[in-house]
Amino acid sequence: xxxxxxxxxxxxxxxxxxxxxxxxxxxxxxxxxxxxxxxxxxxxxxxxxxxxxxxxxxxxxxxxxxxxxxxxxxxxxxxxxxxxxxxxxxxxxxxxxxxxxxx
Numbered sequence: 001x002x003x004x005x006x007x008x009x010x011x012x013x014x015x016x017x018x019x020x021x022x023x024x025x026x027x028x029x030x031x032x033x034x035x036x037x038x039x040x041x042x043x044x045x046x047x048x049x050x051x052x053x054x055x056x057x058x059x060x061x062x063x064x065x066x067x068x069x070x071x072x073x074x075x076x077x078x079x080x081x082x083x084x085x086x087x088x089x090x091x092x093x094x095x096x097x098x099x100x101x102x103x
Contacts, residue, residue: 007051012040014059017082021054032059038069045073053077058084 011021011028018028031040037060044050053070057079060066070077 008049009052010044010050011054012037013056017056034060034062034066037066041070041073041075045075054080056080056082058082
């Protein structure tokens with residue numbers, strides 16, 4: 001079994017949606033806005049029992065900034081689209097260029 005499945009999963013979101021995640025046994029932290037979410041990531045960064053942080057997309061404005069901060073802190077992060085912030089279409093060519101350091 002992968003190491004990522006052995007640790008805790010933390011969901012960062014808003015007061016309305018977090019009870020759903022808490023009801024299935026996930027740890028939840030309330031934070032809305034880029035600064036508060038980043039502050040929560042910085043607080044979580046010191047914990048070694050966390051394998052994944054899920055951030056509800058509608059609680060942040062600058063998704064790229066939040067993801068960059070999570071990467072800088074070494075926290076595996078998933079931005080979860082919601083009804084209030086749906087997923088964007090994926091540009092595979094742009095992702096490949098970025099992965100190869102070309103864009």
